[in-house]
Amino acid sequence: MNNVSVSDKKTPIRNAILGFQHLLAMYSGDILVPLLIGGALKFNATQMTYLVSMDIFMCGVATLLQIRRTPITGIGLPVVLGCAVEYVAPLQSIGKNFGLGYMYGGIICAGLFIIIAAKPFAHMRKYFPPVVTGSLITLIGFTLMPVAFQNLGGGDSTAKAFGDPTHLFLGFFTALIIIILNIWGRGFLKQIAILIGILVGTLTALAMGTVGFESVGQAHWAQLPQFFYFAAPKFEWSSIATLILAALTCMIESTGVYFALSEITGRKLEDRDLEHGYRSEGIAAILGGVFNTFPYSTFSQNVGIVQLSGIKKLAPIYYSAFFLMLLGLIPKFGAIATLIPASVLGGAMLVMFGMVGAQGIKMLSKIDLNNKNLLIIAVSVGLGLGVTTQPNLFQYLPATVQVIMSNGMVVGSFTAVILNVLLNHTGLKDKVEE
Numbered sequence: 001m002n003n004v005s006v007s008d009k010k011t012p013i014r015n016a017i018l019g020f021q022h023l024l025a026m027y028s029g030d031i032l033v034p035l036l037i038g039g040a041l042k043f044n045a046t047q048m049t050y051l052v053s054m055d056i057f058m059c060g061v062a063t064l065l066q067i068r069r070t071p072i073t074g075i076g077l078p079v080v081l082g083c084a085v086e087y088v089a090p091l092q093s094i095g096k097n098f099g100l101g102y103m104y105g106g107i108i109c110a111g112l113f114i115i116i117a118a119k120p121f122a123h124m125r126k127y128f129p130p131v132v133t134g135s136l137i138t139l140i141g142f143t144l145m146p147v148a149f150q151n152l153g154g155g156d157s158t159a160k161a162f163g164d165p166t167h168l169f170l171g172f173f174t175a176l177i178i179i180i181l182n183i184w185g186r187g188f189l190k191q192i193a194i195l196i197g198i199l200v201g202t203l204t205a206l207a208m209g210t211v212g213f214e215s216v217g218q219a220h221w222a223q224l225p226q227f228f229y230f231a232a233p234k235f236e237w238s239s240i241a242t243l244i245l246a247a248l249t250c251m252i253e254s255t256g257v258y259f260a261l262s263e264i265t266g267r268k269l270e271d272r273d274l275e276h277g278y279r280s281e282g283i284a285a286i287l288g289g290v291f292n293t294f295p296y297s298t299f300s301q302n303v304g305i306v307q308l309s310g311i312k313k314l315a316p317i318y319y320s321a322f323f324l325m326l327l328g329l330i331p332k333f334g335a336i337a338t339l340i341p342a343s344v345l346g347g348a349m350l351v352m353f354g355m356v357g358a359q360g361i362k363m364l365s366k367i368d369l370n371n372k373n374l375l376i377i378a379v380s381v382g383l384g385l386g387v388t389t390q391p392n393l394f395q396y397l398p399a400t401v402q403v404i405m406s407n408g409m410v411v412g413s414f415t416a417v418i419l420n421v422l423l424n425h426t427g428l429k430d431k432v433e434e
Contacts, residue, residue, distance in 0.1 A: 012315075019319025021195035022080055022305055023327075033083040033294055041095045047230070049331055053223045055083065055293045057328025062284035062296035063321040066277065067314050075269075075277035077261045078317045080302045081284060083294035084250045087243070091294070094239045101234035104289045108233050110243040111285030111295060114251065118278035121251060122271045127425070128255050131373045132380075132416045134363030136256035136409075137303065139384040141357025143408040146388065148353050152346030166210060167343040174201035174347030194305060194348055201344035211339050221332045230292045243295070245410075247285070250297040251278055252413045257298045260359050264303070265312045303356045372423040376416055384412025 034051040043051060062081035069076040094103045150156075152171035153163045161167070174197045181193035189196075205211050258277055262269045277298075285295035305311075367373055387393065388408030397405060405411060422428050 015315040016319045017192055017195065018311060018316035019321075019323060021192050022302070022316060022320040023323045033088055037088060037091050037095065037294075041092070041100070049220060050223060050226075050229055051293065053220075053328050053331045054225050054229070054291055055328070057225060057325050058284070058288055058291060058293045058296065059083075060321045060324030060326075060328060061287065062280075063317065063324065065280040065284055066298070067317050067321070069276070073276050073280045073283065075258060075273050075280065076314070077258065077265065077267070077277075078302070078306055078311055078314055079257065079261060079277075080299045080317060080320060081281070081296045082299045083288075084246075084253070084297045084299075087246050087250075087295055090242045090246050094242065098236055098239055099234070100231040100292075102236045102239045104228075104231060104292055105233035105235040106239040106243040107295050108286050108289035109235065109240040110247040111282045111287075111289060113244050114247050114282030114285060115279050116282075117251070118275045118282060121278055122274035125255075125271060125274060127417060127421060128252070128259075129420065129424075130259070130363050130367045131376050132420050133256040133259045134360050134367065135377050135380045135416045136253060136360070136413050137260050137363060138357050138360030139381055139409055139412040140253060140256065141353045141355070141360060142381075143384055143388045143412070144349070144353045144356070148346050148349035150346070151342040151349060153343070155342030155346075166208065167341075170201055170205050170208075170210075170341055171343040171347035171350070173204060174198065174344045175350045176347075177201065178348060178351045194352065197351075198340060198344055198348050201347060202340050205341045205344060210341060221330065223329060223331050225291050227290060228292060233289060247295065249407070249410045249413055250281070250295075252417065253409060254278070254281060254298040256360075256413075257303055260303045260356075260363065261306060263363065264306055264359070303359055305352060307355050307359055376419045376423060379419060380412045380416035383415050384408040387411045 034048070034055045038048045038051045059080070059082045063079070066074055066079050066081055067076060068074045091103055091107075094106055152167065154161055154167040156162060177200050178193045178197035181190055181196060185193060202211065254277065255274065258269060258274060281295075281297050284297075288294045288296055311317075364377060385408060387406060391406040391408075394402050394405040
C-alpha cells in the first residue's frame with residue numbers, strides 16, 4: 001500500500017504543525033552558522049541580533065525560491081534551505097584576514113558562479129550516479145554525527161559542564177521519545193515524532209530548571225532587512241576562489257540531497273529540474289550577500305525529517321518557509337526557539353542524521369556492488385570520515401588548502417566524483433577486476 005502524503009488529506013493546521021516541525025528540527029542549523037561566524041568576527045550583541053534574525057528570514061526566502069517552480073527556478077521538492085557548514089571556515093578566514101566587505105563580495109560572486117554553472121552542471125548528472133550521490137548522502141549523515149553528539153553533551157565541548165549527566169539525560173531521553181513514537185506511533189502522531197520529542201525534551205528541561213529566558217527578554221520586537229547592513233561588497237580573487245570551491249562542494253551535496261528526496265517522493269528528476277535547483281541556490285546566495293547574511297543551499301538534515309515524517313508534498317514546507325520569515329522579522333518570537341536546550345536538539349539530531357546516513361546506505365544497496373563501485377564507496381567514505389575525525393591532519397599545509405582539506409564532506413565528495421570518472425568513464429574501468 002502506497003504512503004499517502006500528509007498534504008493530500010490533512011488539514012492546513014496539520015500541515016502547519018508539520019511545517020513547524022521542519023522549522024524546529026533545522027532551527028539549530030539556521031542559527032549555528034551566524035553564531036559561529038559572528039562570534040569569530042567579534043560581533044557585538046546588536047550586530048549578532050541582526051545577523052541571526054536576518055539569517056532566519058533569508059532561510060525562509062531561499063526555501064520559497066526553491067520549492068516554488070517557475071520557468072527558470074525552483075526544483076519543487078520538499079527541501080529547506082539554510083547556510084551550509086562548508087562555508088563556515090572560509091567565511092571566518094576571509095572576514096578575519098580581509099574584512100567583511102570582501103566576505104560579502106565573495107558570497108555574491110559565488111552566487112553568480114552557481115547561476116552561470118547551473119546548466120552545464122545539470123548536464124553532468126552522468127558523473128553523479130547513485131554510487132556517488134549515495135556515498136555523499138551517507139557521508140553527510142555520518143560526518144554530521146559529531147555535531148549531534150556535541151549538542152547532546154551540552155553544545156560547547158570545551159565547557160566544564162560538557163557531558164554533564166543532565167545534558168546526557170535530556171539528549172537521550174529526547175531521542176528515546178522519537179524512537180518510541182516511530183515504533184508504536186500511528187498516523188499523524190508518528191509523522192510529528194521529532195516535534196513531540198523536542199517539545200517533551202524542552203518541557204522536561206524546564207521542569208528541571210535548566211532553561212533560562214534571558215534571550216527572549218533581550219531580543220527586539222521587530223527587525224527589517226537592510227541592504228549592506230555591515231559592509232558594501234568588495235572583491236578579491238582568493239576570497240572569491242575559496243567561496244567558489246565551497247559552492248561547488250555544496251552543489252554536489254545538493255545533487256545528492258535532490259536525488260535522495262527524489263527517491264523518497266518517487267519523482268524522477270530531469271536535467272532541467274537540477275538546473276532550476278542550482279539556479280535558486282545561486283540567487284539565494286546573491287541575496288545573502290546583498291543583505292549581509294550568508295550563501296544558502298539545500299539542508300541535508302531535511303532528508304531525515306522527510307524520511308521519518310513521510311511528507312511528500314510541499315504544503316508543510318511552505319508553512320515552514322513562512323514561519324522562518326516571520327521569526328526572522330520578529331526576533332522576540334524567534335528567541336523563544338533558542339530556549340530549546342542544545343542537548344535536546346542533539347538527541348533529535350542523533351536520530352535525524354542517522355536517518356540521513358541510512359538513506360545513503362539504502363541508495364547504495366540498490367547499485368551493482370562490483371569492485372569499481374566498492375572502491376569508490378570505500379575510499380570516498382573512508383577519507384571523508386577520516387578527515388572529519390582528524391581535521392588537524394593537514395595543519396602544516398597552507399591555510400587556503402587547510403580550509404578545503406579539513407572538511408570531510410568536501411574531501412569525500414570530490415574523491416567520489418574523481419574516482420567515478422576514472423573508474424567508470426576512462427580506460428581504467430577495464431583494469432579493475434570484477
